[in-house]
Amino acid sequence: MRTSRAALPLFALASLLAVNAHAQDAQPTPPPFGEEVEVTEVVLDVLVTDRDGNVIVGLRPEDFVVEEGGRPVPLLDVSFYSNRPQLDAEGRPVQAAGSERYFVLFFHDQRAIHADVPGLLGRQLEAGRRAGEWLTSLQLDDWVAVVSYDTSLQVQQDFTRDRAALGKAIADAARGGRARGNWQSRLPPEGQPSLLRNLPRGRALLRASDTVYEALEAVANASEPLVGRKNLILFSTGFGRVNTFNQYEPENRYYEPMVSALNDANVAVYSLDLAPTAVQIPFADALSALSSDTGGRYFDNVVNFASPLEQTAQEASGYYLLAYQAPHPRGRSGFQPVEVTVKNREFRVKARAGYRYGDAD
Numbered sequence: 001m002r003t004s005r006a007a008l009p010l011f012a013l014a015s016l017l018a019v020n021a022h023a024q025d026a027q028p029t030p031p032p033f034g035e036e037v038e039v040t041e042v043v044l045d046v047l048v049t050d051r052d053g054n055v056i057v058g059l060r061p062e063d064f065v066v067e068e069g070g071r072p073v074p075l076l077d078v079s080f081y082s083n084r085p086q087l088d089a090e091g092r093p094v095q096a097a098g099s100e101r102y103f104v105l106f107f108h109d110q111r112a113i114h115a116d117v118p119g120l121l122g123r124q125l126e127a128g129r130r131a132g133e134w135l136t137s138l139q140l141d142d143w144v145a146v147v148s149y150d151t152s153l154q155v156q157q158d159f160t161r162d163r164a165a166l167g168k169a170i171a172d173a174a175r176g177g178r179a180r181g182n183w184q185s186r187l188p189p190e191g192q193p194s195l196l197r198n199l200p201r202g203r204a205l206l207r208a209s210d211t212v213y214e215a216l217e218a219v220a221n222a223s224e225p226l227v228g229r230k231n232l233i234l235f236s237t238g239f240g241r242v243n244t245f246n247q248y249e250p251e252n253r254y255y256e257p258m259v260s261a262l263n264d265a266n267v268a269v270y271s272l273d274l275a276p277t278a279v280q281i282p283f284a285d286a287l288s289a290l291s292s293d294t295g296g297r298y299f300d301n302v303v304n305f306a307s308p309l310e311q312t313a314q315e316a317s318g319y320y321l322l323a324y325q326a327p328h329p330r331g332r333s334g335f336q337p338v339e340v341t342v343k344n345r346e347f348r349v350k351a352r353a354g355y356r357y358g359d360a361d
Contacts, residue, residue, distance in 0.1 A: 036330035040357045045229045045266055045295065046320045046340050047350040053311070055318035056347055057082070064322060067339045073324050081228060082318035083139060101142045101316050102159070102193065102226055104219060104267075105131055107173040108212055108236035109150040110274055119276045120237070127235045127274060128174025130305035132167045138313065143193050146173050153209035153218055154179035158186065159193040198222035212239045213254035216269075217261040224265035231296070231316045232262075233309070234271045238283025248285035255286075256335075259293045260356045268296035270312045277301045295352040315350075326357075333358025 046064075048056040061075045083101050107128070114121040135144065146156040146169035156179050157169030172179075180186065188194050199222045200208050209215040216232075223230050243249050262269060271287035284300060291298040297315070299308040326336065333356070340351040 037327040038330050038358070040326050040328055040355075042324055042326055042338075042355055043266075044322045044338065044340060044351055044355075045268070046322055047295070047315055047318075048320060048342060049315070049348050049350075050346070051348065053314060055082070055315075057318065059320060059342065063342050063344070064320075065341045065343065066322060066324060067341075068326060068336055073326060075322055075324050077321075077323040079321045080318065081321060083141070083316075100228065101139070102223070102228065102230045103138075103142065103144045103313075103316070104195075104223065104230060104232045105144065105146045105170060105173070106216070106219065106232055106234045106236075107146075107148040107170075108234065108239070108274075109148055109173075109176045110237060111150070111176050113237070117237070117275065117279055117281070120274060120279075123274045123276060124235065125174050127272065127305045128170050130309060131174075131233075131235075132170045134306065134309040134313075135163050135166055135170075137310065145195055146170055147195070147215075147219060148173040148176070148179070149209070149212050149215045150176060151210075152206045153199075153215035155186075155196055155199070158188055158196045160188070193226050195219065195222040198225065211254055212236075213251070213258045217258045220258070220261035220265040220267050223267060228266070229316070229319055230265065230267045231312060232267050232269045233312060234269055234287070234290075235274055236271065236287060237273060237275045237281045238286045240283050240286045242282050246282055248282045250286065250289065255289075256356075259290065262294045263352055263355055267294060269294045270296045270308070271298045272302055272305060272308050273298075273300045274302075277303060293353050295350055297350075328357045331358070 044066075048059060050056060057080060059078070059080070061078045064075060064078065066073050066075060107124070110117075110120050110124050114124075138144070140161065143159040143161060144157075144166050145159045146166060148154050148156055156173045156177070157165055160166060187196055199205055199218060205218070209218050216234075219232065238248075240251055240255075241249050269291050271291045273284050273287060275281045275284060288298040288300070290296075297308075297312070302308060322340070328334075328336070335354055335356050337354040338352070340349055342349055
């Protein structure tokens with residue numbers, strides 16, 4: 001039997017080891033005797049809120065129901081991560097797990113099609129203006145990066161807490177400005193979170209991000225070393241292809257690797273549709289699917305970009321990390337749907353639709 005990992009952040013590995021002593025009783029039903037299997041350690045980040053969007057705290061393993069193919073799976077560990085102030089029994093402030101939040105603002109440049117969609121470029125500029133204002137509402141220990149895509153991925157600003165630098169980067173990205181590359185001189189100090197440090201250099205990045213799918217996949221891979229949930233805010237009108245009936249069709253050869261990379265890196269995509277409210281663009285279906293598949297949220301018919309930005313920050317204020325083990329036949333790969341609910345039906349749950357296992361060629 002061989003063990004592999006799927007979407008397992010480093011901080012979750014310690015939690016799994018801590019419960020290893022009593023994990024034997026929580027093992028899933030084994031496959032038939034004689035069949036070689038791989039045991040996948042699955043880690044899901046789950047948002048639980050009330051009907052008003054307030055984060056629910058204090059839930060335990062017995063409060064969750066996780067099912068694969070309709071079969072309940074026993075949880076090995078449930079941890080809560082939050083950036084909200086917390087106190088110990090004596091009323092003293094303590095550093096909460098996951099108190100740092102990570103946001104990536106991804107601007108999919110629309111200048112190539114704005115002539116066909118009146119008002120689109122103005123919407124892109126307005127989104128940038130609102131994003132710049134939104135920075136002032138974030139907490140001081142939040143990390144934010146700004147990237148853009150026109151024909152390749154560009155890092156306008158690596159992760160920083162410098163609001164002035166971020167404001168300039170957002171304005172440049174919204175205008176379609178070119179970044180200064182990702183050379184060694186632009187790297188942040190050691191120990192500081194970074195996308196540039198984990199991306200290809202120079203022309204290699206151009207080749208690795210020829211499509212918007214690959215650009216999103218590159219961002220996911222670059223952010224994977226960062227502990228915790230990453231929130232990618234995507235400004236776009238969508239992408240993909242349409243059939244003869246002008247209906248959206250996913251490009252699976254690009255879409256599936258992208259979603260797999262995003263889920264493996266614990267990146268939730270919050271898609272903000274840039275299309276004017278009276279305009280329907282079929283590619284927008286890609287935004288809805290992407291957000292659903294990564295545990296994020298899709299915002300369409302956006303009147304004021306400030307509102308979805310605020311809602312995204314609110315959702316990112318606290319989440320649960322659920323860990324369990326699942327066996328899969330050795331040598332096979334695929335997508336395993338997962339359904340996460342809580343026993344209190346008044347609460348709302350948001351989680352990834354599943355995970356990929358095995359080594360897909």
